[in-house]
Amino acid sequence: MTVRTESSQPQSKQLTQGSSKVPIHVAIIMDGNGRWAQKRGLPRLAGHRMGVDCIHGVLDTLGQKGVKYVTLYAFSTENWNRPPDEVEGILELMLEALQEQTQTLHENNVQILHIGKADRLSPQLEQAVNHAQELTCGNTGVTLNFAFDYGGRDEILEAVKQVIRDQVPAEDIDEAMFSKYLFTAHCPDPDLIIRTGGELRISNFLLWQSAYSEYYHTSTLWPDLDSAELERVLEAFSNRQRRFGRVTPEA
Ligand code: IPE
Ligand code: IPE
Ligand code: MG
Numbered sequence: 001m002t003v004r005t006e007s008s009q010p011q012s013k014q015l016t017q018g019s020s021k022v023p024i025h026v027a028i029i030m031d032g033n034g035r036w037a038q039k040r041g042l043p044r045l046a047g048h049r050m051g052v053d054c055i056h057g058v059l060d061t062l063g064q065k066g067v068k069y070v071t072l073y074a075f076s077t078e079n080w081n082r083p084p085d086e087v088e089g090i091l092e093l094m095l096e097a098l099q100e101q102t103q104t105l106h107e108n109n110v111q112i113l114h115i116g117k118a119d120r121l122s123p124q125l126e127q128a129v130n131h132a133q134e135l136t137c138g139n140t141g142v143t144l145n146f147a148f149d150y151g152g153r154d155e156i157l158e159a160v161k162q163v164i165r166d167q168v169p170a171e172d173i174d175e176a177m178f179s180k181y182l183f184t185a186h187c188p189d190p191d192l193i194i195r196t197g198g199e200l201r202i203s204n205f206l207l208w209q210s211a212y213s214e215y216y217h218t219s220t221l222w223p224d225l226d227s228a229e230l231e232r233v234l235e236a237f238s239n240r241q242r243r244f245g246r247v248t249p250e251a
Contacts, residue, residue: 015066020238023191026062027071027145027213029205030055032197032221039221045089050223052097059110061227063142065234069187070144073205077117077151091125094148098128102135109141115183116150143187152207155183184209192237196222214240 015022030051037047055072062070075090082090105112112132121129129148159181163173179185189209198219202210216233218225241249 022066023237025069025188025190026067027190027193027206029073029195029203030222031195031199033223036221036223044086047223048090048093052093054223057227058230059142061230070142071147071190073147075148076204077149077154078204095125095128098132102132106136109139110136111139111143112136113145114148115145116148117154120149151204153204156208182208192216194233196220196225212244
Protein backbone atom coordinates (compact mmCIF):
# COMPACT_ATOMS: atom_id res chain seq x y z
CA MET A 1 0.00 0.00 0.00
CA THR A 2 2.95 2.31 0.33
CA VAL A 3 3.51 4.49 -2.67
CA ARG A 4 7.19 4.60 -3.39
CA THR A 5 8.18 4.81 -7.01
CA GLU A 6 11.44 5.43 -8.73
CA SER A 7 9.90 7.81 -11.25
CA SER A 8 11.21 11.35 -11.23
CA GLN A 9 9.06 13.97 -9.57
CA PRO A 10 7.08 16.35 -11.75
CA GLN A 11 8.08 19.98 -11.30
CA SER A 12 6.22 21.74 -8.51
CA LYS A 13 5.08 24.70 -10.55
CA GLN A 14 1.57 26.00 -10.75
CA LEU A 15 -0.36 25.90 -14.01
CA THR A 16 -1.82 28.94 -15.67
CA GLN A 17 -5.46 28.91 -16.67
CA GLY A 18 -6.61 32.15 -18.29
CA SER A 19 -4.93 34.80 -16.15
CA SER A 20 -5.16 32.66 -12.99
CA LYS A 21 -2.39 30.53 -11.54
CA VAL A 22 -3.77 27.14 -10.58
CA PRO A 23 -1.99 24.98 -8.00
CA ILE A 24 -0.97 21.57 -9.34
CA HIS A 25 -1.17 19.99 -5.91
CA VAL A 26 -3.61 21.04 -3.19
CA ALA A 27 -3.41 19.43 0.26
CA ILE A 28 -6.17 19.87 2.80
CA ILE A 29 -6.29 19.48 6.58
CA MET A 30 -9.97 18.66 6.88
CA ASP A 31 -10.58 19.96 10.40
CA GLY A 32 -13.73 20.94 12.25
CA ASN A 33 -16.03 17.92 11.92
CA GLY A 34 -16.48 17.54 15.68
CA ARG A 35 -17.38 21.20 16.22
CA TRP A 36 -19.73 21.12 13.23
CA ALA A 37 -21.67 18.33 14.96
CA GLN A 38 -21.49 19.83 18.44
CA LYS A 39 -22.95 23.12 17.18
CA ARG A 40 -25.98 21.15 16.07
CA GLY A 41 -26.25 19.06 19.22
CA LEU A 42 -25.22 15.96 17.28
CA PRO A 43 -22.64 13.31 18.18
CA ARG A 44 -19.15 13.99 16.82
CA LEU A 45 -19.48 11.06 14.47
CA ALA A 46 -22.30 12.81 12.62
CA GLY A 47 -19.74 15.51 11.82
CA HIS A 48 -17.29 12.94 10.52
CA ARG A 49 -20.02 11.45 8.35
CA MET A 50 -20.82 14.87 6.90
CA GLY A 51 -17.09 15.44 6.45
CA VAL A 52 -16.82 12.32 4.30
CA ASP A 53 -19.90 13.27 2.27
CA CYS A 54 -18.48 16.61 1.23
CA ILE A 55 -15.21 15.21 -0.15
CA HIS A 56 -16.82 14.41 -3.49
CA GLY A 57 -17.86 18.04 -4.18
CA VAL A 58 -14.46 19.41 -3.21
CA LEU A 59 -12.71 16.95 -5.55
CA ASP A 60 -15.06 17.92 -8.36
CA THR A 61 -14.41 21.63 -7.93
CA LEU A 62 -10.64 21.21 -7.70
CA GLY A 63 -10.58 18.87 -10.71
CA GLN A 64 -12.62 21.30 -12.79
CA LYS A 65 -10.20 24.08 -11.92
CA GLY A 66 -7.29 22.03 -13.25
CA VAL A 67 -5.76 20.78 -10.00
CA LYS A 68 -3.96 17.46 -10.68
CA TYR A 69 -3.20 16.16 -7.18
CA VAL A 70 -5.35 16.45 -4.06
CA THR A 71 -4.09 15.21 -0.71
CA LEU A 72 -6.70 14.88 2.02
CA TYR A 73 -5.69 14.51 5.67
CA ALA A 74 -8.31 12.19 7.07
CA PHE A 75 -6.67 10.59 10.12
CA SER A 76 -3.35 11.38 11.74
CA THR A 77 -0.96 9.13 13.65
CA GLU A 78 -2.03 11.16 16.71
CA ASN A 79 -5.77 10.65 16.13
CA TRP A 80 -5.47 7.15 17.66
CA ASN A 81 -5.37 9.04 20.98
CA ARG A 82 -9.06 9.94 20.66
CA PRO A 83 -11.71 8.04 22.63
CA PRO A 84 -11.96 4.45 21.33
CA ASP A 85 -15.59 4.92 20.25
CA GLU A 86 -14.69 7.86 18.04
CA VAL A 87 -11.71 6.05 16.52
CA GLU A 88 -13.83 2.97 15.87
CA GLY A 89 -16.54 5.11 14.27
CA ILE A 90 -14.07 6.90 12.00
CA LEU A 91 -12.56 3.57 10.88
CA GLU A 92 -16.03 2.26 10.04
CA LEU A 93 -16.85 5.42 8.12
CA MET A 94 -13.65 5.14 6.12
CA LEU A 95 -14.46 1.57 5.19
CA GLU A 96 -18.00 2.52 4.21
CA ALA A 97 -16.79 5.51 2.20
CA LEU A 98 -14.25 3.42 0.28
CA GLN A 99 -16.82 0.72 -0.41
CA GLU A 100 -19.47 3.22 -1.54
CA GLN A 101 -17.42 5.82 -3.37
CA THR A 102 -14.58 3.96 -5.08
CA GLN A 103 -16.67 3.03 -8.10
CA THR A 104 -17.91 6.60 -8.64
CA LEU A 105 -14.41 8.00 -8.24
CA HIS A 106 -13.19 5.40 -10.73
CA GLU A 107 -15.87 6.46 -13.22
CA ASN A 108 -14.67 10.04 -12.73
CA ASN A 109 -11.14 8.94 -13.73
CA VAL A 110 -9.75 9.62 -10.23
CA GLN A 111 -6.70 7.67 -9.12
CA ILE A 112 -6.88 6.78 -5.42
CA LEU A 113 -3.71 6.28 -3.40
CA HIS A 114 -3.32 5.71 0.32
CA ILE A 115 -0.51 7.57 2.05
CA GLY A 116 0.33 6.73 5.63
CA LYS A 117 1.06 3.69 7.76
CA ALA A 118 -0.37 0.54 6.28
CA ASP A 119 0.31 -1.86 9.15
CA ARG A 120 -2.39 -0.73 11.58
CA LEU A 121 -5.40 -0.93 9.26
CA SER A 122 -7.93 -3.69 9.89
CA PRO A 123 -7.81 -6.48 7.27
CA GLN A 124 -11.14 -5.21 5.87
CA LEU A 125 -9.91 -1.65 5.52
CA GLU A 126 -6.65 -2.86 4.02
CA GLN A 127 -8.58 -4.89 1.49
CA ALA A 128 -10.82 -1.93 0.58
CA VAL A 129 -7.79 0.33 0.18
CA ASN A 130 -5.99 -2.22 -2.00
CA HIS A 131 -9.09 -2.67 -4.14
CA ALA A 132 -9.47 1.10 -4.59
CA GLN A 133 -5.81 1.47 -5.54
CA GLU A 134 -5.83 -1.45 -7.96
CA LEU A 135 -9.10 -0.46 -9.62
CA THR A 136 -8.05 3.14 -10.18
CA CYS A 137 -4.32 2.69 -10.88
CA GLY A 138 -4.67 3.39 -14.61
CA ASN A 139 -6.78 6.54 -14.20
CA THR A 140 -5.45 9.77 -15.60
CA GLY A 141 -7.64 12.42 -13.95
CA VAL A 142 -7.11 13.83 -10.47
CA THR A 143 -4.83 11.81 -8.17
CA LEU A 144 -6.34 11.60 -4.69
CA ASN A 145 -3.80 10.96 -1.97
CA PHE A 146 -5.81 9.77 0.95
CA ALA A 147 -3.76 10.43 4.10
CA PHE A 148 -4.93 7.94 6.68
CA ASP A 149 -2.85 6.98 9.72
CA TYR A 150 -0.46 9.54 8.30
CA GLY A 151 2.15 11.45 10.29
CA GLY A 152 4.91 13.57 8.78
CA ARG A 153 7.49 12.59 11.39
CA ASP A 154 6.69 8.91 11.02
CA GLU A 155 7.00 9.23 7.24
CA ILE A 156 10.45 10.84 7.51
CA LEU A 157 11.69 8.26 10.03
CA GLU A 158 10.47 5.39 7.88
CA ALA A 159 12.20 6.93 4.86
CA VAL A 160 15.47 7.25 6.81
CA LYS A 161 15.24 3.60 7.88
CA GLN A 162 14.71 2.53 4.27
CA VAL A 163 17.64 4.61 3.03
CA ILE A 164 19.81 2.84 5.61
CA ARG A 165 18.45 -0.59 4.65
CA ASP A 166 19.22 0.21 1.00
CA GLN A 167 22.79 1.08 2.06
CA VAL A 168 22.71 4.34 0.11
CA PRO A 169 26.12 6.05 0.29
CA ALA A 170 25.96 9.34 2.22
CA GLU A 171 27.24 11.33 -0.75
CA ASP A 172 24.29 10.12 -2.88
CA ILE A 173 21.68 11.48 -0.46
CA ASP A 174 20.15 14.73 -1.61
CA GLU A 175 16.70 16.31 -1.42
CA ALA A 176 15.41 14.89 -4.69
CA MET A 177 16.62 11.41 -3.84
CA PHE A 178 15.21 11.52 -0.30
CA SER A 179 11.82 12.71 -1.61
CA LYS A 180 11.56 9.46 -3.53
CA TYR A 181 11.51 7.57 -0.24
CA LEU A 182 8.42 9.43 0.95
CA PHE A 183 4.80 8.38 0.44
CA THR A 184 4.43 11.27 -2.00
CA ALA A 185 7.21 10.12 -4.34
CA HIS A 186 4.73 10.10 -7.24
CA CYS A 187 3.73 13.76 -7.03
CA PRO A 188 5.16 17.24 -6.71
CA ASP A 189 5.18 19.02 -3.35
CA PRO A 190 1.90 20.73 -2.49
CA ASP A 191 1.63 24.23 -3.89
CA LEU A 192 -1.19 25.04 -1.52
CA ILE A 193 -2.16 23.69 1.90
CA ILE A 194 -5.62 24.58 3.14
CA ARG A 195 -6.66 24.14 6.76
CA THR A 196 -10.30 24.43 7.71
CA GLY A 197 -11.55 24.73 11.29
CA GLY A 198 -9.59 27.82 12.31
CA GLU A 199 -6.50 26.29 13.94
CA LEU A 200 -3.15 27.80 12.97
CA ARG A 201 -0.96 24.72 13.07
CA ILE A 202 0.35 21.96 10.83
CA SER A 203 -0.52 18.98 13.08
CA ASN A 204 2.20 16.70 11.64
CA PHE A 205 1.03 17.05 8.02
CA LEU A 206 3.48 16.83 5.09
CA LEU A 207 6.37 18.23 7.14
CA TRP A 208 9.02 17.67 4.46
CA GLN A 209 6.84 18.40 1.45
CA SER A 210 5.41 21.70 2.77
CA ALA A 211 8.76 23.52 2.83
CA TYR A 212 7.53 26.03 0.23
CA SER A 213 3.78 25.50 0.17
CA GLU A 214 1.45 28.45 0.38
CA TYR A 215 -0.85 28.23 3.40
CA TYR A 216 -4.49 29.17 3.58
CA HIS A 217 -6.42 29.03 6.83
CA THR A 218 -10.13 29.44 7.16
CA SER A 219 -12.33 29.29 10.24
CA THR A 220 -15.00 27.54 8.15
CA LEU A 221 -15.56 24.04 9.51
CA TRP A 222 -14.75 21.30 7.01
CA PRO A 223 -18.34 20.14 6.37
CA ASP A 224 -19.29 23.77 5.62
CA LEU A 225 -16.59 24.39 3.00
CA ASP A 226 -18.47 24.99 -0.25
CA SER A 227 -17.34 25.49 -3.83
CA ALA A 228 -17.76 29.28 -3.60
CA GLU A 229 -15.26 29.45 -0.74
CA LEU A 230 -12.95 27.00 -2.48
CA GLU A 231 -12.95 29.27 -5.53
CA ARG A 232 -12.03 32.21 -3.29
CA VAL A 233 -9.16 30.15 -1.86
CA LEU A 234 -7.87 29.40 -5.37
CA GLU A 235 -8.21 33.05 -6.28
CA ALA A 236 -6.16 34.02 -3.20
CA PHE A 237 -3.51 31.48 -4.21
CA SER A 238 -3.40 32.93 -7.67
CA ASN A 239 -2.49 36.32 -6.17
CA ARG A 240 0.33 35.00 -4.00
CA GLN A 241 3.91 35.82 -4.97
CA ARG A 242 6.08 32.74 -4.62
CA ARG A 243 9.70 33.71 -4.32
CA PHE A 244 11.41 30.51 -3.14
CA GLY A 245 14.03 32.61 -1.41
CA ARG A 246 14.65 34.88 -4.38
CA VAL A 247 14.14 38.62 -4.46
CA THR A 248 11.76 38.59 -7.40
CA PRO A 249 8.73 36.32 -7.71
CA GLU A 250 8.89 33.14 -9.74
CA ALA A 251 8.19 33.85 -13.44
C1 IPE B 1 -11.14 16.53 11.74
O1 IPE B 1 -12.17 16.99 12.51
C2 IPE B 1 -11.26 15.04 11.48
C3 IPE B 1 -10.24 14.24 12.17
C4 IPE B 1 -9.21 14.70 12.81
C5 IPE B 1 -10.42 12.79 12.12
P1 IPE B 1 -12.09 17.00 14.10
O2 IPE B 1 -12.70 15.74 14.61
O3 IPE B 1 -10.72 17.27 14.58
O4 IPE B 1 -13.04 18.21 14.46
P2 IPE B 1 -12.86 19.26 15.62
O5 IPE B 1 -11.51 19.90 15.45
O6 IPE B 1 -12.94 18.49 16.90
O7 IPE B 1 -13.98 20.21 15.43
C1 IPE C 1 -5.61 17.29 12.13
O1 IPE C 1 -6.74 17.59 12.87
C2 IPE C 1 -5.70 15.91 11.57
C3 IPE C 1 -6.73 15.71 10.54
C4 IPE C 1 -7.50 16.62 10.04
C5 IPE C 1 -6.84 14.38 10.07
P1 IPE C 1 -6.75 17.42 14.46
O2 IPE C 1 -8.04 17.96 14.93
O3 IPE C 1 -6.40 16.04 14.83
O4 IPE C 1 -5.54 18.37 14.88
P2 IPE C 1 -5.17 18.95 16.32
O5 IPE C 1 -5.19 17.78 17.27
O6 IPE C 1 -6.19 19.97 16.67
O7 IPE C 1 -3.82 19.55 16.12
MG1 MG D 1 -9.72 18.96 15.03
